Amino acid sequence: MPEVVAAYLDHLTVERGTARNTLDSYARDLRRYAAHLEAAGVSGIAEVRAEHISAFGVALREGDGEHRPLAASSAARALVAVRGLHRFAHADGITEHDPARDVKPPAPARRLPKALPVHDVLRLLDMPSSDGAGPLRDRALLELLYSTGARISEAVGLDLDDIDDAERTVLLDGKGGRQRLVPIGRPALEALHAYLVRARPVLATRGRGTAAVFLNARGGRLSRQSAWQVLKTHAERAGLSASVSPHTLRHSFATHLLEGGADVRVVQELLGHASVTTTQVYTLITVNTLREVYTTAHPRALG
Incomplete structure (x- = not known):
């Protein structure tokens, strides 16, 4: 076996x-x-x-x-x-029959992704201070996650050459080796510049040299687990720990784009989803929001 x-x-x-x-x-x-x-x-x-x-x-x-x-x-x-x-x-000819052919896996329940309200995201992004190598890195990481919708694994996989200042884009390595070019907002770019100029050189002197954007305290590439801990730590400081998971900023990115009027297929490309069906789960959130607003605001909604 x-x-x-x-x-x-x-x-x-x-x-x-x-x-x-x-x-x-x-x-x-x-x-x-x-x-x-x-x-x-x-x-x-x-x-x-x-x-x-x-x-x-x-x-x-x-x-x-x-x-x-x-x-x-x-x-x-x-x-x-x-x-x-x-x-x-x-x-491959190892067995004569396939005993699993008629055994169907249960369809997983369709769960709505949990997105933070915009004001909670802004509070989270403001948690890291602007002094010290660690806080500057943390602020840049959180800003990038929300600005690009990157998975944590994609963010820590970034190399210096993947950031294009002139075009204001980042190149992300997604699932299955698929790459995608994603725009990055000015606040995130400014946070990245502050980290790259004032903090990364300090961290880099402790390592053996790496092209990674985000470095740990020993000068090596930041791991997924450490990046998740960064998010978790600042979420707790912001009083949001119960609502935060590794994908929280990604979910918030997608939901806020759709609520702002973005086309679902554009959001699909930005998230790197192979199928628009995966992205459409976010539209359920916005429909629920519309329904709540309608119910509370329309005089004949409950009539």
Whole structure:
């Protein structure tokens, strides 16, 4: 089983160009799947039947003693990984049948992204001070996240050459190796300039040299986890910790654009979504807002 899993992950890396974060999630899911099969007395992938996969789906949602229950979206992702593994094994001639072919992952619940009101975003962006290498970096990072709608992983992946001052754009490396050029607002550009001139050189002297825009205290590239901690720390200081997740500023970016009248397909391009269907979940938020305003403001709304 471990050999088949390794071959499948190699296939996703080399032939599919699957993103590293997705590969890491699939690897965790498939390790759990292999442990589940071993506990059920299944020693090889050729012995797996559809009922084993269905039982694994139940274990994902209810827990199995060693693992806590997963959210519906995470359980669905794990079953997608399992289905992909068996499809690969069958196509590669490792197994004669695909036992997962008729096992459908549950459709994840469609959750509305949580966006902050504009005044809360502005309060968050004002939290880092304008003195010191760390605060200047934090302010530049938060401004960039909200100004461009970048994922945290895209922001920390930025290199110095990815920022075009003349055109006021940044080049982001998105999921699946797709790049996109995104405009950046003047306040974010000013925060970046302040960081790059007054703070980054100080941090860079502690490292071995890197093209990364955002550096940690040791002069190396800032990690996703550290960038998320920056957001979390300043959200707590602003009194917003209950409403903040790694994607909060990205969600706020999209929602505020749509509320301002931006076309959904433009927002799709800015977010780097492969399908407009993914972006349209944000339109549900704006429709809800319109409905609330209508209900409270129109004299005949409740008549």
